[in-house]
Amino acid sequence: MEQVFQAFLLLLLYQSLLVSAQSFYRDFSSLQSLTESWQNKPPSWVGSDPCGRGWEGIECTNSRVTSILLASMNLVGKLSSDIQLLSELDTLDLSYNKGLTGTIPQEIGNLRKLKTLLLVGCSFSGSIPASIGSLQQLDFLALNYNQFSGNIPPTVGNLTNIIWLDLSDNQLEGPIPISKAGVLGLEKLLTAKHFHLGNNRLSGGIPAQLFSSNMSLIHVRFDGNQFSGSVPSTISNLRNLGDLYLSNNKLNGSLPDLTGMNLLAYVDLSNNTFDSSVIPSWASNLSLMTTLVLKGNQLNGTLDIGNANSNRLQLIDLENNTITDFTQKNMNYKVSVVLVRNRICLEAEASTKRYCQEPTSSSLYSTQPNNCSPLPCSSGQISSPNCQCSYPYTGTLFSRVISFSDLGNASYYKELEQSLVTAFQSQNLPVDSVSLSNPFRNPSTDYLQLSLKVFPSSSDRFNRTGVSNIAFVISSQLLNFPNFFLPYFFIGDVYGFDAAYGSKKSSHTGLIVGVVVAVVILLVLVLLAVIYAVRQRKRVKRSAELNPFVNWELNKNSGKAPQLKGARWFSLEDLKKYTNNFSEDNTVGSGGYGKVYRAVLPTGEQVAIKRAAKESMQGSGEFKTEIELLSRVHHKNLVSLAGFCFDKGEQMLVYEYIPNGTLMDSLSGKSEIKMDWMRRLKVAQGAARGLTYLHELADPPIIHRDIKSSNILLDERLNAKVADFGLSKLLVDTERGHVTTQVKGTMGYLDPEYYMTQQLTEKSDVYSFGVLMLELVTARRPIEKGKYIVREVQNVMDTSKELFNLHSIIDPFINKVTPPHGLEKFVALAMRCVREYAAQRPSMAEVVKEIENIMELAGLNPTSESDPTTEEIDVEARGGKLRHPYDHQEGFSYSGPFPSTKVEPQ
Helix, strand or coil, rough: CCCHHHHHHHHHHHHHHHHHHHHHHHHHHHHHHHHHHHCCCCCCCCCCCCCCCCCEEEEECCCCEEEEEEECCCCEEEEHHHHCCCCCEEEEECCCCEEEECCCCHHHHHHHCCCCECCCCCCCCCCCCCCHHHHHCCCCEEEECCCEECCCCCHHHHHCCCCCCCCCCEEEEECCCEECEEEEEECCCCCEEEEECCCCCEEECCCCHHHEEECCCCCEECCCCCCEEEHHHHHHHHHCCCCCCCCCEEEEECCCCCCCCCCCCCCCCCCCCCCCEEHHHHHHCCCCCCEEECCCCEEEEEEECCCCCHHHEEEEEECCCCEEEEEEECCCCCCCECCCHHHHHHHHCCCCCCCCCCCEEECCCCCCCCCCCCCCCCCEECCCCCCCCCCCCCEEEECCCCCCCCCCCCHHHHHHHHHHHHHHHHCCCEEEEEEEEEECCCCCCCCCEEEEEECCCCEEEECCHHHHHHHHHHHHCCCCCCCCCCCCEEECCCCCCCCHHCCCCCHHHHHHHHHHHHHHHHHHHHHHHHHHHHHHHHHHHHHCCCCHHHHHHHHHCCCCCCCCCCCCCCCHHHHHHHCCCCCHHHHHCCCEEEEEEEEEEECCCCCEEEEEHHHHHHHHHHHHHHHHHHHHHHCCCEEEEEEEEEEEEEEEEEEEEECEEEHHHHHHCCCCCCCCHHHHHHHHHHHHHHHHHHHHHHHCCECCCCHHHHHHCCCCCCCEEEEECCCCCCCCCEEEEEEECCCEECCCCCCCCHHHEEEEEHHHHHHHHHHHHHHHCEEEEEEEEEEEHHHHHHHCCCCCCCHHHHHCCCCHHCCCCCCCCCHHHHHHHHHHHHHCCCCCCHHHHHHHHHHHHHHHCCCCCCCCCCCCCCCCCHHHHHCCCCCCCCCCCCHHCCCCCCCCCCCCCC
């Protein structure tokens, strides 16, 4: 009997070991499947034991994988359905890997023990899988800043343990799901404290049954959607609510009654279509209120800050209403008031009142050294606040609230820095110090953005585990931030890891053998290289005169030689001769990119030679793109490329000479060309025709990506020519409709939908052109003194009044000579071009047609090459000196890429 019992125990032990081995194998198989579908996997992922060999980003319990933390690892690929095999997984963080694309597999619903799912700032698309509702232990779900579309799956209502729900900054549409036909809705998420659904395309009404007194919500963010109807009175059931954001929707009816919601600290109901009313009484009765934002809501009457107001009140923003009076009985309140674009600010001397002045949207703040002198650091390193050179982990912090108006107040940022350091060190992370810089209020989202650098301790570089842990601590809201910065989120940058942090071999014998073999192979390779180099040198010398691209092909970073059509290659010696050895007498401009020289070719043709400075040769890819694109497009409204030089370490472009500079110079008064209304119409028509050619007649089509006034040049007849193709993108047949790409362009002109989704289409150029049209009307830069031109026009525009009520911002010179016939139609067309969603914008061909109709209203012949304007070009009056388009700083700089954090034009 005893032998039978022992046999039974052995059988149980065998079965237990067998199940354990099978489970271990499934974990390994799952991770192996992930590595096969990813590029740039961590180099420590070698061998067959993810739990016992120090796989970075992997945490295990009892030899089972329970956590994957791989934020900011530059992963590229898709999420394999084999993720379902990790049956013990409770935490998955793949945030800030923009190269992760495709859909989330339905099989993710099989991870029944998952509690934390972080996929912030990736490029996932498609619908959120309905199977996500099977993750009933999930308490933290953050899918923000991706490209998800479709409806919110009703199965999210099954996540009854959820605390943090963040689906913001995607392309979700449709209604908020509520319970019906046996399917749970969001009103069942009684433990949830955060509903972040902002900046999507959600529509319909806000359901009354969504809010009940049993809910735990403290943050509700529904801003930046298309919700309509009235705000349900049931919102007053949320007695724990601290922050409420319903701005930028289509809500109507009366302002919601928030009386009795005594924990409310931040309320933003801006830019809806509520009924005209006085300032609601509850605004002065909520004792914990710090910030009240009711912009653009037809409020009238008097703003009275009395003794009943919260003594915590920091900001009241009632911009763009019809307030007629303001009183403050208790002058001890330190409250900032914004009443810009109210009737009270139209009174005489009102501009001297602080409440009638635009709040700042940016600050030059940067963390200063801690009683030490910054060190000179090697390339790529940065001196920390403690004056140690290292490679920091960087990214952008976003506060979803701005509870203070003075962005220049350094005390806020210093408090935030101290909170960050304390939080990191309390989590035993290898952090020495942090720095914050460039505070900026994004006008499209009202987010406060801060550049963050986290510096390592005890080493000059983080390893992968350090970076992934820092990113996880930030994104999972483990930081104890000051209340004025909550709620927040973070978008991390890709970190440059040292190869020294790769995998470590455990076998010393194998290491010794490997070194010996490597040395032998190296000696053989060196001998072969010497022989090859001698032969190659002779071959290159023989072929140099026959192949003008030999220098290009030998440059390992430059890729294949450009495919040219109609542009010639110039040697360095040729261009030296044509410019008198690049003499100062031939210089017509200089800037951050380098210098531009005027030259005359042996044929008598005048050209402009754009020579890159050594420190500006940041991209042979962009250089090659501009060469190929300019050589293949031929249109009277596009700058022609005469040739290029890629020789002996030089990068130069040889353009046709454009004598009258840039549109930006003419509008700003830097040139002496006077731009009347008719000239501006001709310039708009020419630039639009050039873009239409790129979009519809070039083969394949081309998206410019950097349309701005400094890239529109004016020839001797003031014909517009589109220039600077360094950021352009070919749209091949397989990408018709859109192409996913890193966001590039110039702030102020940048398409917000492109910025949010990285989906580039021809309509992105249309948006930039719309901003350019507004620049033509106002002669203002897109962002000037913190004011964004699109928003400025939107705020004052009234289609029922003459000139759409734009008298205050129209360039006075427009109607100095003749009335600007057709200006209203021109502005209306511009506002269609800058609509938030690309599908609502016209094509460039439609823009050309409408501009030509406007030209006829103004008395111009759209088909004429030489329509008279009210003033002729007078070169003699300017001393006979022609101004070159690159004779200013901005004309030289490539507009660089933006961080993959989501921003739109400012």
